[in-house]
Amino acid sequence: FDHSKAHFYRYDEQVSLCLERQNTSLSGKDKNKLTLQQKFVRCSVRAEVRHLRKVLCHRLNVEKHQVQMLFNNESLPDHMTMKRLWLSHWFGKAQPLVLHYTIKDKRTR
Amino acid sequence: PGEDEEEQREVFEFEFSDRPLLPCYNIQVSLSQGPRNWLLLSDVLKRLKMSARAFRTTFTHIEVATIAEAEFYKQASLSQLFSSPDELEGFLPDSKELLDLVEISGELVALLGSSLECLDDRWEPVPKARS
Numbered sequence: 290f291d292h293s294k295a296h297f298y299r300y301d302e303q304v305s306l307c308l309e310r311q312n313t314s315l316s317g318k319d320k321n322k323l324t325l326q327q328k329f330v331r332c333s334v335r336a337e338v339r340h341l342r343k344v345l346c347h348r349l350n351v352e353k354h355q356v357q358m359l360f361n362n363e364s365l366p367d368h369m370t371m372k373r374l375w376l377s378h379w380f381g382k383a384q385p386l387v388l389h390y391t392i393k394d395k396r397t398r
Numbered sequence: 399p400g401e402d403e404e405e406q407r408e409v410f411e412f413e414f415s416d417r418p419l420l421p422c423y424n425i426q427v428s429l430s431q432g433p434r435n436w437l438l439l440s441d442v443l444k445r446l447k448m449s450a451r452a453f454r455t456t457f458t459h460i461e462v463a464t465i466a467e468a469e470f471y472k473q474a475s476l477s478q479l480f481s482s483p484d485e486l487e488g489f490l491p492d493s494k495e496l497l498d499l500v501e502i503s504g505e506l507v508a509l510l511g512s513s514l515e516c517l518d519d520r521w522e523p524v525p526k527a528r529s
Binding site for chain 2: 292295296297298299300301302303304305307325326327328329330331332333334335336340341344347372375376380381382383384385
C-alpha cells in the first residue's frame, strides 16, 4: 500500500489527556481566562511537552515562558514525548492521563 | 502553498473537548492501508444520540468500516496505552461478531463538539484543520 503518508502524526497512536490547571493565586477574572474550557485533549504519542505548552499558550493567549507542565507537582522536561510520559508515569492506568499546568504572572521569568 | 502541498504537510493535531473523549483505537482494518485511528460507531451514536440508520442516512460520505471483534481485540490489546485491565473488558477476544468503526476526521471531531488545534513543522499554530 501507499507508505508515503504512513509517518504522519495523525496516524500515530493517540494519547488521551486531561489538563487541569494547578491552583495558583490568580484573581477570579484571570482564573477563568487562564483556565482551559476544553480540558480533555487527544494528540499523537510523538507529541512532546513543548508542543503541548505551545498549544496551551495559543489557546490561553499567554507567552510560552508563562506555562509550565506538571505531573505530581514535578515539572516535565520540554522534550519528553507523550509516549514516554505514559509509560513512565501512567502505565497500567486508565485513560486519560492527568497532567497539570500552571500559568505564571506575565512579568515573572 | 498549493492544496497538494498543504495536504502533504505534516502537522501535530490536538483535539480539545469539554467532555471526556471517546476511546480511540489505532487499528489496521485492511491490507491496503496502514493503521488509522478509529472510534467505535456505537460510541459515536451514543454521544450524538442518534440511531445507526439516521447516522448513515445523514452522513452518507462518512465511511463505516467493519472488523471482526476478535481481530479488533487482538490489535487493540497490543497497545501499551490499553494496559489497564478495564479498558478492553467489554470486548470478547474470540468473538466473530463484527464491529463498526468510523475514522477520526475533522468533520467527526466537529460533530462531537471538539475543536482542533494544529502545529506545523515550525511548531507554529495553523488554523487549517484536517478534512
